[in-house]
Amino acid sequence: MMEYLIRFSQSHETFRLAEIQSLAIVEGIDLEVISYSNESPFCIVRLPSEEAAKALIRRSILAQTIHEHWGTAETYDELHAIIKRDTPHLWPQYKEVSFKINIDAYQGSRPEKRKLELINSFSYLPLDGLILLKNPEQKWTIFEQWEFEAVPKNLPDPLKIHFGRLVGHSVRDLIKTYDLKKRGYISTTSMDSELALITANIALAAPGKIFYDPFVGTGSFPIACAHFGALGWGSDIDGRSVRGEGGKKSLKGNFKQYGLEQLLGDVFVCDLTNSPVRKARILDGIVCDPPYGVREGLKVLGCRDPEDKDAWLVEKGKRNYRNASFVPPKKPYSFTAMLDDILNFAADTLVDNGRLSFWMPTANDEEQEIPVPTHPCLNLVVVCTQVFYKWSRRLITYRRLPDSEVDLSALAQRKREEQIKGHTADDLNSFRRAYFKGFKSEKTEATSDIKAE
Template structure:
């Protein structure tokens, strides 16, 4: 992307026209001389040419450009750029003492969104002496620029900010005044936890959406690269430079996230430590002084990824950081209760499961806030009052609640509630919760004080509990109106926990026909019969529940078991739901599960969406090994694939975990019981 903001900025650093006025004083290094602008005033569709000459009073060998641009009094850009690397494409440093002449052409497109652009640019040299200060004010739009210097024609390409087209798109494609919220973004460093890498971004995005700044959150994009001085995002790294408008938003996200550990003010980035140190000097020094110096207490911390940095090396980094500029010299070190924690991030990366010897990148950050990762321990399943065999791990439950946008004033529901693990974390974040399950023994547990409700009491969130209802997901009893804000589910797929729904077994039907029984269900001790609930039906019913009962904007967050043969086309779809995220958690060599987040984006219209065939839904293919018939797949190939084995109990391959063995046993057990199994659900007297 080529945008002329920088061209203007650069031009303005050396050229002053009547577009521009000086905000500097006589002590500035550059004395601005003659300026000619044509046409004057600028005309839409015709390039403006600016010719100018200035006198450098001393040599400028390096320095920094600070630029602020606002539109209609709203801040748009706040840039700090190294002088030499910004200008080296057409004019290498140094700028020697004496006269320098410049010529600049800025094409003005015929379609310009109007707006009063105010730019203020200051340039400082290697000694932090101001070279120049100019402000420009014009109804103008900033586009690609071509720059001539001393008759050399060079294209000025800088990949920053947005292209004109994107700007127009952002402003709704109209040529009218842009909406007034174009926030100034600040650079931050998101320090993730090392676990569950695939779940990081979905959680961050969900929280940004919940707190209303998703459209202003940048990571891995041009804006965020600008933040990290145009560096690519590193794969697998738990360090992610992001940009967003305010620290308050950072704190809001930090109050909820469990995949994050902390947030930092991002001070500087460098591919080598030397470069990091150089870039620190480009950070506004007065700001740095205020935070580091003035008798404030601080400590340094070295955070490395990929391998542990030896203590001696850490000390060298700290030493060099202290010496680089005076900022930290006047502060006091306090290791116990520092006012500021300055963290040097060292990213060694991971290559072929071995750490690399040289770090890929360094960052310097100032810690702002921590996240409530202690919640993972608070909700630890091991410490819970009442759990079942498939209670969800607390960390994943918390992430699900975040992705489900659980918050005060919303209703969350789990149609396969079991012991209520997923509901607890939603309730923790303020949602009112309802659950249903086909097996009421799950709710009742071991009786008063050892049941589902007692878990809510344990965590002091009893007032968030609405009700649990004994119900079959294939015949959901909820009124067909949108009233649920979040559906969270870990559906039974017949691998670890058998999936059952109500129905009459074939054998029973035959026996009743033979004996002429017609009223078996009326007996007082009658036990409701259950049959297997095929995975494709579980998914179909779940998506249907989401489509019909979720409010528009509500979310469905559920686990989908898959194999290593998973393809994106295996995902069940519904015309009212769109996929927000899809993150994989590896379980074994062969088995995966995916956390799928969907959003209901349009109303369910019965005349359109009722009676859709499975093909029209998307694809829920019964014969598909990915999830169509997992149990059979399991029985056929075992957990690690290969040809089917004849002897039972010998399927366990090398290197499998204990958990997996347990799963396997469960699966086998179910395979044997098949249709002979006695119905699981308690009888209902009538």
Template sequence: MPKYIVQFAHFHEDFRLAELESLATLEGVEISYDPSTYDTMSPFLVIEVASDELAAKLVRRAILLRRIVEYWGSGTTYDELFAEVKQTPERWADYNQSSFKFTVGGFGKSLTTKEQISVIESFSFLGFEGKIEMRNPDVEFAVLEDYGESATQTNAAAVPKKIWFGRIIASGSRDLVSKYDLKKRKYLGNTSMDAELSLVMANQALARPGALVYDPFVGTGSFLLTCSHFGALSMGSDIDGRQIRGTAGFRRGVDGISANLKQYNLADKVVDTLVFDICRNPWRKGAKFDAIVTDPPYGVRAGAKRLGRKDGTVAENSFRIIDGVENYKRENYYPPTVPYEMAEVITDLLNFAAENLVVGGRLVYWLPTVADEYDPKDIPQHEVFRLVANSEQPFGGWSRRTHESTESTPAPEHAPAHMRFRDRYFSKFEPMASK
């Protein structure tokens, strides 16, 4: 199959391959690459795809894939690169009369205009006779120099570790990160998920037209926006309706989630937002959702809660009639709740997903873990799921990870790194006492 150069954004490196694989599944594009050649310290990866059309499909909604380039050659020096390019002169002839443009970029070093011009002129052997067009050329070529992540931006004498050259096929959709930036959003809260990772998770969930996506801890609705942007019908629920309505003292907005739906013209894609405890949900049993995408509350900014009282008794106050209205029917009523331990949240989430996801559906969720104690065996398990991806976003003493489904493996003998996470966070991750 033809070879292509994927140029990743140099952000969230642990999520890049997961998004690439998810997009390949979503678009029905068969890809092949050598995993040993992938380096989180470099934004370049060579893959094989059957055609330019399929390569373009692969990146058209990508967030962490900047562009895909038809591979013409590579080398540790320009002489090596030119030698490989010259092996396929028949490729040049197709563009001999086309208008064209060269893009020269350096990873790990900013190239001056003079350096870029010098690089472009060194490709004069291609003999293109077409007109140079900077805005709308018939074809665009990319020269990509990789100096490594540790290179010094101002080191003029730096030598690239690798140089890539090829024809640009298509670019990703990184402009969406700016479009859905939290700073531009009318309504948000202190737990709103940032736009970039929300969009990546929508891709990992295979959000698409005709799919029904659900967030059982919807909060301020970040995932509703990104999944619906890609055409999915979405819906969400939360135990605290004040977040949905926008009356919980958040920084902006009085219309809650609906303000954002109007802002982004997505109201017709969001089926509804509901208020209930996921542990006592009203859903009819049976598969109904194509994906569940969520960020369960883990207590750093907002503690997880479920309905109940600490003494386990029924809250009779809820049914007290005041001025002819039962207490629980009042607009400002908030039912009694008890803390919801992180390990229990995840167990209940997996059980819920097992009952409500269609076959082949995806569960994509965040799991906080104590960094020094994390073990891959800590990944929650369920017999009906298999693990698709496990990506980490580090925060120093702790991390959070996105998981896409899980496969059944032996349960860990030690306490998993997400056990009692809220207590561990506020104790600055002191070691747990043995029992």
């Protein structure tokens, strides 16, 4: 086992480790995280080999590069001592190669003259090859980690210094390839390319796997999964998003734009509570961004009032559902019931150890925070958070437990407790209600009412 340093991008900090750990599972790599903090883009890990390091990062979105770790210290004197002590056995193989040494100062800055002095301080390394600024055979990097606002504070030294040899690059440029601005068909709720690709990685999308999005929209998640080799399927209650715009722009057209047609299973119209997908354990992954019900209340197929005979368009639909003008009736749907239905669906359709990764909104106020839902058949893997102003959305990932590991008594209890409450869109959706009240707590509202009186 050898130590490697991962240089992450400076975005989506709570997603970074989750993605790398998921990619280790996809590649079948034994990964040990030695040190990591969301406050730093540097992560030191232990891996079996250089080949494993390259495999780990080759489809990462949040990492930038991975380096053979030669040393970490708080000062340059300490760093040089560590390198001279621990790495001489590596030096001979690089004696004659062309090379380059860079400086990467995170949250800090160095004058060019000082950079050159620091690079020259490594002159004890027996590197006799040519120094090439472009396309050298080997690259080493000095990573400096500075305190926040180190430049305006005019701080003299970094907090920590790392040194390593470049081993491999990520595929972060895929964000540009799948940029929504360049995509032929999108909607207001299309997930941006970076987060869609990260979700696919955390959900373990890979060749030979079947992935499904029950709220497919314009196809961001199946496209991301297809890029990594999975067969993408999807459905949506809104037939307009599935069909597209008169054949000119469509979800299938998006797959064609990226040359991924062969990895699109199919898309169809349904809602999660009235799905034609059989309760068979065949899906390797479910990835989705369910509707939050903010723009309008959540809906599912069905009649609001079953006693109203005139409302039973479903009866008429049995004869006329093929008509282009047919519009199936819908009724209000509970946000919390939707979360439960997603988990139930995953429990019924995922293979052993298959993953469910879905996005869920919540208020940032602890009093109004929506708890992470649970299910006896699903083990919570990780929760990653994207923070906005007064609310956040979380990517919640579960693993489907093998039946032998499921608590049957807890499963039976869950089935007894399941029920839908409320009658209006606001009653059924606590997040929607909080959103339009500016995420004010009940205590704050009561205080405001007293002051107003």
